[in-house]
Amino acid sequence: MESMKIKTHIGNDRIVKIELPAEFANEELEIVIVFQRIAEKSLPSATKTPEELGYSRRFLDEVIGSWEGEPLEHQKQIPFEEREEIQ
Known part of the structure; x- marks a missing residue:
């Protein structure tokens, strides 16, 4: 099991598009x-206390x-x- 966390904006169409890495292509x-x-x-806000x-x-x-x-x-x-390039 793998997980990923994303932040996104949902428009009026209520559609979320999630692109997965290529390694998951053609899999269920x-x-x-x-x-x-x-x-x-x-x-976070500048007006909030550290607590x-x-x-x-x-x-x-x-x-x-x-x-x-x-x-x-x-x-x-x-x-x-600045150093010389390694050849």
């Missing part, structure tokens, strides 16, 4: 469809809140090293 398959509405209120986004209080306290010291600063990125 049993397909189970489970669907869930994606409501705007369930999408509302699914982070536990322990995670916030122990991981995010554990840094003690100088504020972290973004370091300048080192230029990409």
